[in-house]
Amino acid sequence: MTMLRSREISSASGxxxxxxxxxDIIQPSTPARKQEPGAHSLDGSSPPTNTFRRRSPCLESxxxxxxxxVSISVCSKRKSNVGERFLSLRSGKKVAKRCDGIEASGxxxxxxxxxxxxxxxxxxxCVDLVEEETNIVSKxxxxxxDNALVRRIVNEEKGKTVMDEVExxxxxxxxxxxxxxGCEKLSSSVSRRKYTREEKAKGIQVVxxxxxxTRVGVEEMEIDNSIDIQNPPEASVTESAVNDALNxxxxxxxxxHFRDFAEKNxxxxxxxxxxxxxxxxxxxxxxxxxxxxxxxPFSTAMKIMKDREENTILHDGIPFSSDIERTxxxxxxxxxxxxxxxxxxxxxxxxLSMRVLVKNADAITSLDYVPDALRVKLCQLLCDSRRMxxxxxxxxxxxxxxxxxxxxxxxxxxxxxxxxxxNCDTSNLMVLQLDQCGRCMPDYVxxxxxxxxPKNLPMLSSLSLSGACRLSDVGLRALVSVAPAITSIxxxxxxxxxxxxxxxxxxxxxxxxxxxxLNECQSIDLNLILTALKKFEKLExxxxxxxxxxxxRLLREFVTARGEALKQLILTYSVKLTDxxxxxxxxxxxxxxxxxxxxxxxxxxxxxxxxxxxxxxxxKLIFCRNSFSDEAVAAFVETSGGSLVELSLNNVKxxxxxxxxxxxxLSEKLQILDVSWCRDMSDNALGYIVDSCSSLKVLKxxxxxxxxxxxxxxxxxxxxxxLGLKMDPFLDQLTKNLADS
Amino acid sequence: MRETVKxxxxxxxEFVIDREAAMVSQTIRSMLTSPGGFSESKDGxxxxxxxxxTILEKICQYFYWSxxxxxxxxxxxxxxxxxxxxxxxxxxxxxx
Numbered sequence: 001m002t003m004l005r006s007r008e009i010s011s012a013s014g015x016x017x018x019x020x021x022x023x024d025i026i027q028p029s030t031p032a033r034k035q036e037p038g039a040h041s042l043d044g045s046s047p048p049t050n051t052f053r054r055r056s057p058c059l060e061s062x063x064x065x066x067x068x069x070v071s072i073s074v075c076s077k078r079k080s081n082v083g084e085r086f087l088s089l090r091s092g093k094k095v096a097k098r099c100d101g102i103e104a105s106g107x108x109x110x111x112x113x114x115x116x117x118x119x120x121x122x123x124x125x126c127v128d129l130v131e132e133e134t135n136i137v138s139k140x141x142x143x144x145x146d147n148a149l150v151r152r153i154v155n156e157e158k159g160k161t162v163m164d165e166v167e168x169x170x171x172x173x174x175x176x177x178x179x180x181x182g183c184e185k186l187s188s189s190v191s192r193r194k195y196t197r198e199e200k201a202k203g204i205q206v207v208x209x210x211x212x213x214t215r216v217g218v219e220e221m222e223i224d225n226s227i228d229i230q231n232p233p234e235a236s237v238t239e240s241a242v243n244d245a246l247n248x249x250x251x252x253x254x255x256x257h258f259r260d261f262a263e264k265n266x267x268x269x270x271x272x273x274x275x276x277x278x279x280x281x282x283x284x285x286x287x288x289x290x291x292x293x294x295x296x297p298f299s300t301a302m303k304i305m306k307d308r309e310e311n312t313i314l315h316d317g318i319p320f321s322s323d324i325e326r327t328x329x330x331x332x333x334x335x336x337x338x339x340x341x342x343x344x345x346x347x348x349x350x351x352l353s354m355r356v357l358v359k360n361a362d363a364i365t366s367l368d369y370v371p372d373a374l375r376v377k378l379c380q381l382l383c384d385s386r387r388m389x390x391x392x393x394x395x396x397x398x399x400x401x402x403x404x405x406x407x408x409x410x411x412x413x414x415x416x417x418x419x420x421x422x423n424c425d426t427s428n429l430m431v432l433q434l435d436q437c438g439r440c441m442p443d444y445v446x447x448x449x450x451x452x453x454p455k456n457l458p459m460l461s462s463l464s465l466s467g468a469c470r471l472s473d474v475g476l477r478a479l480v481s482v483a484p485a486i487t488s489i490x491x492x493x494x495x496x497x498x499x500x501x502x503x504x505x506x507x508x509x510x511x512x513x514x515x516x517x518l519n520e521c522q523s524i525d526l527n528l529i530l531t532a533l534k535k536f537e538k539l540e541x542x543x544x545x546x547x548x549x550x551x552x553r554l555l556r557e558f559v560t561a562r563g564e565a566l567k568q569l570i571l572t573y574s575v576k577l578t579d580x581x582x583x584x585x586x587x588x589x590x591x592x593x594x595x596x597x598x599x600x601x602x603x604x605x606x607x608x609x610x611x612x613x614x615x616x617x618x619x620k621l622i623f624c625r626n627s628f629s630d631e632a633v634a635a636f637v638e639t640s641g642g643s644l645v646e647l648s649l650n651n652v653k654x655x656x657x658x659x660x661x662x663x664x665x666l667s668e669k670l671q672i673l674d675v676s677w678c679r680d681m682s683d684n685a686l687g688y689i690v691d692s693c694s695s696l697k698v699l700k701x702x703x704x705x706x707x708x709x710x711x712x713x714x715x716x717x718x719x720x721x722x723l724g725l726k727m728d729p730f731l732d733q734l735t736k737n738l739a740d741s
Numbered sequence: 742m743r744e745t746v747k748x749x750x751x752x753x754x755e756f757v758i759d760r761e762a763a764m765v766s767q768t769i770r771s772m773l774t775s776p777g778g779f780s781e782s783k784d785g786x787x788x789x790x791x792x793x794x795t796i797l798e799k800i801c802q803y804f805y806w807s808x809x810x811x812x813x814x815x816x817x818x819x820x821x822x823x824x825x826x827x828x829x830x831x832x833x834x835x836x837x
Contacts, residue, residue, distance in 0.1 A: 344813070353828045370829075373833075
């Protein structure tokens with residue numbers, strides 16, 4: 001059911017409702033609860049291959065909001081014979097588990113979508129409600145053929161959909177209620193609500209109220225700043241009215257009261273950014289029109305595949321795996337002979353000696369003559385096993401090092417840092433990596449250590465201070481002022497940095513900076529740094545993971561100005577982006593080799609079309625939880641997937657045999673492939689891929705429960721490592737560049 | 742095809758080992774098999790002016806251990822801690 005936040009009122013029953021209900025009982029409002037990501041997700045949380053941590057929702061509450069109590073009321077109506085269950089979302093919302101036969105755009109719960117099921121009489125309605133800046137896609141798959149309508153509404157802010165209805169049908173009611181025919185079936189034990197469909201073609205958002213409305217304060221709801229939820233007086237009035245009304249009446253007039261209540265309260269949600277809304281809608285419409293006009297290779301490939309699909313047998317429009325097996329044109333026979341087993345490979349001498357070194361790191365007296373690459377590896381191993389200490393850092397810092405790379409400085413204290421770097425000769429230092437240095441790097445230690453003299457870091461070209469959560473604009477300015485030659489700077493998770501830091505960077509490093517990583521920098525607003533970003537003349541790598549301010553218009557401006565030089569664009573979790581953004585990227589970034597669009601859930605097959613026609617040089621492409629169809633992915637691979645070295649189709653659920661065929665055909669260069677959670681990939685398909693992609697080194701199949709030994713033991717590729725099955729160890733595979741290990 | 746090769750350390754010590762053992766090192770393998778008429782491939786002798794005798798001896802022991810390992814006999818290869826740093830650097834150079 002859709003959930004609305006409204007003021008808290010005391011429930012009649014006075015006790016918090018349990019989260020899960022049996023299918024006959026109507027779902028009351030959910031108690032808000034902080035839940036760990038992926039705790040109740042349908043298919044499990046994303047596998048460890050996702051390198052970007054999600055912040056827990058409790059950190060995301062915006063200013064001034066934590067004190068407000070926003071309550072969620074959830075009401076779901078279900079048929080008793082539908083095997084529905086509720087799952088609780090991380091944000092405390094309830095999600096009705098989808099029933100068979102419903103395909104919703106595949107997003108999992110921890111991407112803040114909820115699946116809503118209004119089941120009745122064989123009509124199943126699946127509504128995905130997404131928090132604030134995300135989409136509401138509702139599909140009505142109607143067996144009786146009445147409203148087969150797929151509708152997408154771009155929802156910029158929370159409550160948008162309601163506003164949508166409002167603006168479309170303002171003459172009618174504030175809230176549009178969807179009536180599913182035959183939903184008059186009210187069982188006495190279940191209080192159900194009768195919805196009237198004001199406008200049949202538009203019914204998306206449903207306001208549901210449960211009779212004993214239990215509202216619980218939600219503190220961690222992510223709510224955009226522009227939403228003004230300051231209607232406690234209004235709400236309490238209406239609530240008390242509703243409460244009275246509810247308490248008085250029985251089933252019959254309940255609907256009327258629900259409707260009244262909804263009418264009164266819907267206007268509270270009617271806030272949205274008018275410009276943004278119109279602009280996004282417009283651009284989406286443009287987009288949809290334009291793709292149809294292209295007769296390019298991508299659409300041709302799509303068409304061929306679709307025709308092929310239509311000729312095969314399908315059940316109810318949805319091929320089940322067993323059908324795929326039957327209709328799949330892939331013929332792959334697992335190898336028969338058991339004699340082909342790769343001989344056990346002895347660990348390399350370098351590895352063996354490193355292990356001994358890590359164990360006896362305190363006995364090392366000098367790292368002279370040890371090349372940088374080995375120092376880095378040693379450091380990594382030490383940090384992983386938590387044996388890294390000041391002694392080793394001293395060894396690293398001694399002399400005039402060219403590279404100091406410590407991937408985890410969480411053990412380092414301020415005093416130790418000051419002592420180490422007080423007298424460090426940094427005149428030849430080219431690479432400085434002090435990740436997770438939040439503990440040891442407040443602003444005030446820098447002037448006496450790294451920034452102790454102007455031009456203290458003359459050769460520094462790569463600086464990584466990810467996790468420097470105590471570093472503010474002042475400290476960064478001090479550091480950058482002594483390092484004029486920085487070409488790569490990583491400021492991920494530096495939560496105190498604001499846009500003035502980026503302005504400062506563009507002023508001092510505008511002509512040299514090539515790589516900029518601003519992942520999860522909460523205080524940086526893309527709006528304000530757009531001008532600064534455009535000043536970087538040579539920017540090749542831009543990483544903007546999980547920045548809520550990343551929007552289509554802003555991205556468009558940036559890529560139009562600087563897209564020519566862009567080689568890597570990381571936009572994980574930029575949930576506001578749509579197909580039009582991908583269009584902009586593909587038109588303006590011809591040299592793009594790395595593109596990360598994981599968890600950008602609004603994208604559709606059109607995006608693949610744009611990418612196929614625009615970015616021909618893609619080597620690393622990361623998708624995760626994008627809802628692309630099998631044919632589209634296959635068409636993309638066929639038309640421009642030839643240069644792919646790493647491809648992630650993690651949780652791109654519909655991927656199946658078409659993609660397998662395409663991959664096997666055209667990907668000789670493919671080294672890393674991630675098909676985790678793609679349950680339509682059969683043993684045959686995977687075996688075919690693995691045997692055909694001769695360069696394949698790593699295959700990730702987390703969550704692919706459909707794979708059997710027929711594939712695992714039957715494939716003939718001696719080099720490939722299969723990760724994600726059963727309890728095989730994989731932690732040592734989580735290196736930055738898997739292909740190098 | 743010669744059956745054995747000779748590896749010479751910085752001090753002039755000569756270690757004569759099987760060709761198959763020496764090929765465990767990618768560097769030595771490419772030295773011995775690369776076309777171009779290099780003296781290493783012709784004579785089967787490789788000199789390592791940067792590697793000391795103790796280290797080179799240990800490396801040769803590693804070669805034989807590695808061959809044993811791939812034939813199924815999986816034992817442990819012990820490394821004296823004081824040799825480890827130099828050994829690591831030599832192993833890095835030899836790609837082994």
